[in-house]
Amino acid sequence: MSTANNEIILNVVDLKKYFPIKQGFLVKKTVAHVKAVDGISFHVVKGKTFALVGESGCGKTTVARTVLRVLNPTSGKIVFESTDISNLRYAQLLPFRRRMQIVFQDPMGSLNPRMTVGQIVTEPMLFHKVVKNKKEAYEKAASILNTVGLKSFHLDRYPHQFSGGQRQRIAIARAVSIEPDFLILDEPTSALDVSVQAQIINLLLKFQQEYGFSYLFISHDLGLVRFISDTVGIMYLGRIVERGVTNEVFDKPLHPYSRALLSACPVPDPRVERGRQRIILKGGVPSPIVRPQGCFFHPRCPYKTDVCEKEYPEFREVSKNHWVACHLVK
Numbered sequence: 001m002s003t004a005n006n007e008i009i010l011n012v013v014d015l016k017k018y019f020p021i022k023q024g025f026l027v028k029k030t031v032a033h034v035k036a037v038d039g040i041s042f043h044v045v046k047g048k049t050f051a052l053v054g055e056s057g058c059g060k061t062t063v064a065r066t067v068l069r070v071l072n073p074t075s076g077k078i079v080f081e082s083t084d085i086s087n088l089r090y091a092q093l094l095p096f097r098r099r100m101q102i103v104f105q106d107p108m109g110s111l112n113p114r115m116t117v118g119q120i121v122t123e124p125m126l127f128h129k130v131v132k133n134k135k136e137a138y139e140k141a142a143s144i145l146n147t148v149g150l151k152s153f154h155l156d157r158y159p160h161q162f163s164g165g166q167r168q169r170i171a172i173a174r175a176v177s178i179e180p181d182f183l184i185l186d187e188p189t190s191a192l193d194v195s196v197q198a199q200i201i202n203l204l205l206k207f208q209q210e211y212g213f214s215y216l217f218i219s220h221d222l223g224l225v226r227f228i229s230d231t232v233g234i235m236y237l238g239r240i241v242e243r244g245v246t247n248e249v250f251d252k253p254l255h256p257y258s259r260a261l262l263s264a265c266p267v268p269d270p271r272v273e274r275g276r277q278r279i280i281l282k283g284g285v286p287s288p289i290v291r292p293q294g295c296f297f298h299p300r301c302p303y304k305t306d307v308c309e310k311e312y313p314e315f316r317e318v319s320k321n322h323w324v325a326c327h328l329v330k
């Protein structure tokens with residue numbers, strides 16, 4: 001995660017997003033909070049990919065929505081280039097909304113079924129005024145569809161007339177139509193067949209090479225994360241427990257949770273793969289409302305000591321650009 005010669009496009013500092021739980025008949029009172037994201041920090045370098053990995057419910061998607069300011073952060077900073085956007089109001093956010101886009105997991109759910117592909121792709125261009133008029137918008141939409149592997153006659157069709165892979169291409173076309181700099185890819189291929197997944201990933205990589213897009217890639221597919229990302233953060237119960245250069249974290253994971261998670265990721269070399277052992281974790285992820293005392297991972301950790309049950313470990317840089325939160329890692 002070297003930053004010396006690299007420009008940072010997005011810097012997230014100690015970001016928290018808590019959801020209140022209210023109870024009461026006439027007067028609702030906050031009785032607890034779901035701490036979905038609890039003080040995470042990471043950055044995305046221009047033209048590179050940072051991945052967030054973790055089990056379902058660890059807070060990855062909440063990070064995405066908070067970074068985009070679809071959700072308001074409870075505290076912390078979201079710095080896009082040099083502007084802190086964490087407290088900007090709607091009108092002040094608009095220029096940043098154009099530059100930050102998202103591609104969702106389920107293209108059917110994210111595309112309006114009543115709109116034609118032409119309307120879907122041209123609407124953001126007209127809203128953000130990246131084109132002068134409708135005619136120019138449709139010409140640009142036809143060209144973008146061509147780039148994502150569709151044809152201009154598809155402009156008149158509706159989302160239900162396409163396959164899952166084609167719908168995700170339309171969602172990507174819509175996202176890139178307004179020339180963003182930064183894209184959040186929230187499990188963009190998990191609803192697709194394996195062969196189609198590869199096509200979509202190759203398309204995203206092609207865009208990154210050609211246009212210098214920066215990606216925040218959210219996934220639980222470890223093989224894909226290793227393939228696509230430059231740096232990675234492993235999340236557990238709303239916090240990042242390990243962060244670093246992807247190859248280093250995958251080859252030498254230090255946190256016991258990362259080790260267990262990554263032991264499930266197959267290695268392409270059959271000799272190495274034969275000698276590997278899968279680490280099976282006992283128990284499930286604890287509730288984000290009533291979290292364990294001390295290290296959140298201690299109820300499932302085979303290496304826990306007394307201190308693990310009392311104190312949450314400091315998130316420390318244990319080697320250059322490799323950060324870990326574990327009492328055992330020195």
Ligand code: SF4
Nearest residue numbers: 295298301308326327
């Ligand atoms: Fe396991 Fe303790 Fe490290 Fe937590 S701090 S991961 S419980 S060894």
